Amino acid sequence: xxxxxxxxxxxxxxxxxxxxxxxxxxxxxxxxxxxxxxxxxxxxxxxxxxxxxxxxxxxxxxxxxxxxxxxxxxxxxxxxxxxxxxxxxxxxxxxxxxxxxxxxxxxxxxxxxxxxxxxxxxxxxxxxxxxxxxxxxxxxxxxxxxxxxxxxxxxxxxxxxxxxxxxxxxxxxxxxxxxxxxxxxxxxxxxxxxxxxxxxxxxxxxxxxxxxxxxxxxxxxxxxxxxxxxxxxxxxxxxxxxxxxxxxxxxxxxxxxxxxxxxxxxxxxxxxxxxxxxxxxxxxxxxxxxxxxxxxxxxxxxxxxxxxxxxxxxxxxxxxxxxxxxxxxxxxxxxxxxxxxxxxxxxxxxxxxxxxxxxxxxxxxxxxxxxxxxxxxxxxxxxxxxxxxxxxxxxxxxxxxxxxxxxxxxxxxxxxxxxxxxxxxxxxxxxxxxxxxxxxxxxxxxxxxxxxxxxxxxxxxxxxxxxxxxxxxxxxxxxxxxxxxxxxxxxxxxxxxxxxxxxxxxxxxxxxxxxxxxxxxxxxx
Numbered sequence: 001x002x003x004x005x006x007x008x009x010x011x012x013x014x015x016x017x018x019x020x021x022x023x024x025x026x027x028x029x030x031x032x033x034x035x036x037x038x039x040x041x042x043x044x045x046x047x048x049x050x051x052x053x054x055x056x057x058x059x060x061x062x063x064x065x066x067x068x069x070x071x072x073x074x075x076x077x078x079x080x081x082x083x084x085x086x087x088x089x090x091x092x093x094x095x096x097x098x099x100x101x102x103x104x105x106x107x108x109x110x111x112x113x114x115x116x117x118x119x120x121x122x123x124x125x126x127x128x129x130x131x132x133x134x135x136x137x138x139x140x141x142x143x144x145x146x147x148x149x150x151x152x153x154x155x156x157x158x159x160x161x162x163x164x165x166x167x168x169x170x171x172x173x174x175x176x177x178x179x180x181x182x183x184x185x186x187x188x189x190x191x192x193x194x195x196x197x198x199x200x201x202x203x204x205x206x207x208x209x210x211x212x213x214x215x216x217x218x219x220x221x222x223x224x225x226x227x228x229x230x231x232x233x234x235x236x237x238x239x240x241x242x243x244x245x246x247x248x249x250x251x252x253x254x255x256x257x258x259x260x261x262x263x264x265x266x267x268x269x270x271x272x273x274x275x276x277x278x279x280x281x282x283x284x285x286x287x288x289x290x291x292x293x294x295x296x297x298x299x300x301x302x303x304x305x306x307x308x309x310x311x312x313x314x315x316x317x318x319x320x321x322x323x324x325x326x327x328x329x330x331x332x333x334x335x336x337x338x339x340x341x342x343x344x345x346x347x348x349x350x351x352x353x354x355x356x357x358x359x360x361x362x363x364x365x366x367x368x369x370x371x372x373x374x375x376x377x378x379x380x381x382x383x384x385x386x387x388x389x390x391x392x393x394x395x396x397x398x399x400x401x402x403x404x405x406x407x408x409x410x411x412x413x414x415x416x417x418x419x420x421x422x423x424x425x426x427x428x429x430x431x432x433x434x435x436x437x438x439x440x441x442x443x444x445x446x447x448x449x450x451x452x453x454x455x456x457x458x459x460x461x462x463x464x465x466x467x468x469x470x471x472x473x474x475x476x477x478x479x480x481x482x483x484x485x486x487x488x489x490x491x492x493x494x495x496x497x498x499x500x501x502x503x504x505x506x507x508x509x510x511x512x513x514x515x516x517x518x519x520x521x522x523x524x525x
Contacts, residue, residue, distance in 0.1 A: 115331040117330070117331055118338065121326050121336070121339050122342065124322075125323075125326070125343045126346070126347065128318070128322070129159075129318070129319050129344070130274075130347055131316075132389055132393070133312075133315060133457060134278070134351055135369050135370050135371060136312050136316075136368060136369065136370075137316060137351055137354060137355035138358035138359045138362075138366050139309075139312065139367070140309035141297070141309075141355045141356065141358075141359040141366075142359060143301065143302040143305040143306050143308070144301050145297055145301060146297060146298070146299050147299065147301055148306075148309055148313070149356060151309070152348060152355065153348055153352065155313050155316075155317050156317065156348035156351075158470060158496055159317040159318075159320070159469050160341065161496070162470060162496065163320055163340050164337055164340055165476075165493070166324070166473040166476070166477070167323060167324065167327050167336060168477065168481060169189045169192075169476050170182070170188075170327070170328075181328070183324075184324060184325075186206050186321055186323075187202075187203040187207060188203070188324075189202075189324070189476050189480070190203050190205060190476065191203040193480060206472070207408055209468055210400075210404055210464075211404050211405065212463065213460060213465070213468065214398075215401050215442075215443065217397040217460070218394055218397050218398050218443045219443045219446045219447050220453065220456055220460070221390045221391070221393060221394045221397075222244050222248060222444060223447045223451055223453050224390050225243065225247040225390045226240045226242075226244030226247060226451065227240060227243075227372070227451065228384075229243040229247070229383070231372045231379065231383065232383040232384065233380065244447045245444065248440060248441070248443070248444040248447075250391055251391060251395075251440060252437065252440055254398050254436075254440060255433060255437045255439075255440055257395060257398075257399050257402075270388075270392050273388075274386075277382055278354060280378075280382060281354070281371065281382070282354060282357055282358075284378065285357045285358055292361065293360060296359075297359065297360070304510060307462070307507040307510040308454065308455065308458035308510055308511050309458070310462065310503045310506070310507045311460065311466070311507040312457050313461070314461040314465040314466050314469060314470070315457050315460055315465040316351065316461075317344075317465075317469065318469055320468050320473060321468055368452070368453045371386060398439070398440070398443075402436060450515055450518075452514070452515065455511055455514045455515050455518065459508065459511035461507065462503070462506075462507030462511055463508050466507070467504065470500025470501075471497055471500045471501060471504065474492075474497040474500070475497060478490065
């Protein structure tokens with residue numbers, strides 16, 4: 001009898017103890033702490049009468065792992081049967097040591113990035129497609145006439161359409177028939193198209209095209225800086241190559257950039273200054289409206305040089321590479337299509353008017369950079385502002401190219417080709433800095449040996465511009481969504497792919513021939 005009484009008392013004590021432990025676990029869980037010991041977890045699991053009460057406002061993560069319980073030795077890794085509590089996300093806790101466990105996500109990590117409105121997104125797209133490279137469009141009209149004007153309109157329509165279908169490739173229907181975003185970048189779309197046989201091939205192709213376009217953009221900024229300064233001060237005994245070297249010396253500190261906070265402060269000012277410069281050029285052209293040479297605008301084309309104009313026009317519309325990120329950061333992604341429509345319509349109208357008015361003013365004397373046609377008194381002021389804009393714009397594509405290179409080739413991990421550029425303390429290693437300086441010097445060497453703005457712009461537009469804006473979006477759209485496309489959508493995609501391919505090959509070949517011929521001419525001189 002005494003033994004039976006002691007057994008009952010022991011059971012009651014154990015039950016009370018378990019209930020007390022469970023209640024304390026619930027209190028700590030409500031406060032945001034995680035119960036870590038197996039004793040508390042088992043106690044909470046076995047007390048059904050308190051379980052419902054203490055689960056209110058509580059999310060439980062049951063982590064399954066192989067191995068035996070760890071006993072009462074304090075916080076250990078989760079094991080089978082162990083129950084932990086976590087406020088916020090209902091997903092399992094990240095592995096021990098994961099960057100997502102503290103400050104990496106969920107409720108305790110960072111904050112959601114602020115979203116942008118459709119107008120702000122449109123401003124970003126406008127900055128991309130209304131940049132200083134529109135200065136080469138009158139030169140495209142010189143070799144294309146009215147067909148060049150048609151191409152400005154055609155390129156706007158096609159780039160607007162391919163931007164929309166590229167965003168459509170980010171989404172798929174789930175099991176419930178709801179359209180959800182399953183990808184977040186151009187690279188992710190490319191990888192999805194090449195999966196499962198070559199799961200990373202598409203991303204590498206896009207990365208290579210992106211690096212080429214970014215580096216060529218940097219080269220163009222150096223070329224245009226040297227060209228503008230040389231034509232602004234022709235009386236000085238300084239050649240265009242020397243001006244390019246001076247510009248590169250100013251740009252060399254870009255190699256030390258860790259972020260773009262300092263540079264981004266000038267972006268709005270640069271954009272506004274560029275719009276003012278365009279208005280000044282148009283105002284000067286309008287002042288000479290009586291002398292416009294309408295008879296010079298013809299329907300025939302220069303077969304040798306017109307393909308170069310195609311590359312120039314396409315390059316002035318390139319924005320697809322950052323559209324997935326832009327759409328993902330919009331407050332109302334449903335407004336993306338409307339935003340693309342009005343930005344490209346505005347770009348088409350402004351570019352067409354600027355190119356036509358400038359060509360009518362100077363006709364056959366139109367130069368590669370239209371500001372070189374301005375009178376000396378105006379030209380120097382306008383060109384100095386343009387050089388300042390070019391130099392302040394250089395760090396953006398340079399930093400983006402460096403980031404792509406570092407993530408592709410120099411990231412820590414088994415897939416990296418080279419060791420990381422940064423040390424454990426976050427400082428840039430000496431050889432990493434040397435690599436950045438070498439990239440700046442490379443842009444200088446290209447600008448010195450190929451100082452032809454229009455040819456370089458045409459080459460880049462034909463090679464990477466047409467690929468990223470015409471070929472790849474239409475190909476990816478057909479590959480990922482062909483079962484859901486209507487017949488006219490399939491027709492548009494195939495037509496864009498074929499026309500884009502022809503224009504790309506033709507423009508690339510003729511631009512390359514022009515560069516080779518120009519190089520030979522310079523060598524003979």
